[in-house]
Amino acid sequence: xxxxxxxxxxxxxxxxxxxxxxxxxxxxxxxxxxxxxxxxxxxxxxxxxxxxxxxxxxxxxxxxxxxxxxxxxxxxxxxxxxxxxxxxxxxxxxxxxxxxxxxxxxxxxxxxxxxxxxxxxxxxxxxxxxxxxxxxxxxxxxxxxxxxxxxxxxxxxxxxxxxxxxxxxxxxxxxxxxxxxxxxxxxxxxxxxxxxxxxxxxx
Amino acid sequence: xxxxxxxxxxxxxxxxxxxxxxxxxxxxxxxxxxxxxxxxxxxxxxxxxxxxxxxxxxxxxxxxxxxxxxxxxxxxxxxxxxxxxxxxxxxxxxxxxxxxxxxxxxxxxxxxxxxxxxxxxxxxxxxxxxxxxxxxxxxxxxxxxxxxxxxxxxxxxxx
Numbered sequence: 001x002x003x004x005x006x007x008x009x010x011x012x013x014x015x016x017x018x019x020x021x022x023x024x025x026x027x028x029x030x031x032x033x034x035x036x037x038x039x040x041x042x043x044x045x046x047x048x049x050x051x052x053x054x055x056x057x058x059x060x061x062x063x064x065x066x067x068x069x070x071x072x073x074x075x076x077x078x079x080x081x082x083x084x085x086x087x088x089x090x091x092x093x094x095x096x097x098x099x100x101x102x103x104x105x106x107x108x109x110x111x112x113x114x115x116x117x118x119x120x121x122x123x124x125x126x127x128x129x130x131x132x133x134x135x136x137x138x139x140x141x142x143x144x145x146x147x148x149x150x151x152x153x154x155x156x157x158x159x160x161x162x163x164x165x166x167x168x169x170x171x172x173x174x175x176x177x178x179x180x181x182x183x184x185x186x187x188x189x190x191x192x193x194x195x196x197x198x199x200x201x202x203x
Numbered sequence: 204x205x206x207x208x209x210x211x212x213x214x215x216x217x218x219x220x221x222x223x224x225x226x227x228x229x230x231x232x233x234x235x236x237x238x239x240x241x242x243x244x245x246x247x248x249x250x251x252x253x254x255x256x257x258x259x260x261x262x263x264x265x266x267x268x269x270x271x272x273x274x275x276x277x278x279x280x281x282x283x284x285x286x287x288x289x290x291x292x293x294x295x296x297x298x299x300x301x302x303x304x305x306x307x308x309x310x311x312x313x314x315x316x317x318x319x320x321x322x323x324x325x326x327x328x329x330x331x332x333x334x335x336x337x338x339x340x341x342x343x344x345x346x347x348x349x350x351x352x353x354x355x356x357x358x359x360x361x362x
Contacts, residue, residue, distance in 0.1 A: 011207040049231035
């Protein structure tokens, strides 16, 4: 069964064998960035951790889950149209418009469009849901959404494996992109949360 | 299933990082809410909260700084999301229900402040007087009313 093979490949020599390592590299980069910025700039800010800690913690975990998919996509460069749509949509809805575009472009205009639309929709829906749920266990909902997104992203890893099972990897790279993207996403998240415009409920 | 040694190390590392970061966040977090449930043995300012013409009305609408305020909501004329009340300046938020219609907080600064519903559709104002009874010049900036659902008090539209 393909799922068993996929699990086996997590220990193998293919790109899937790098998923766990990529996850850890991303986690280390993001948390290091977060703690450095915290100790250099934000330590003296009143209630920084209690106001933003929970959300930044889960944002960093989400980025770490997204990075292996990005690496997997980059390893093969070319995918069929339908796969491109799925990649663009999944990653687009997870982190937004730019990464959706970035990943969806491997598969032509369909992938790009799907990435743009999903990122746009996901970003707006996230903000609106947060406002609507402000008094209704927002943090608990955040954890549930994180778990569901994690399962979907793992599903994307599996789908990519199935699609590329018989193909040769065409792009080899070190963890540079993982580190750069994790760093940028973490910095942007901190900037948006702390210094970006806020709705009245989060002021 | 046999796990490759390097992957096992990575997994342990991931778990450790998450545990360390998670415990740091939890240990540094503190409950900031000063909403209800506080046992208070001093004076209490009792305020009636209701909705009229899509706005919150507080009677009386002036409180003293440093004295506990108990807001009692009249749910009979508070529809939809007007029952979800937020006072951003004092980090107060609560959703009223028929058996829990009270908010308590201690205003620790003087001025004129906003009270809004959780979707920013219903709004109102109240004034906190200085400890000596004088009125402060501070007026909290008006919150732009009307959320993504449009104006008019209709909450609950969504994606």
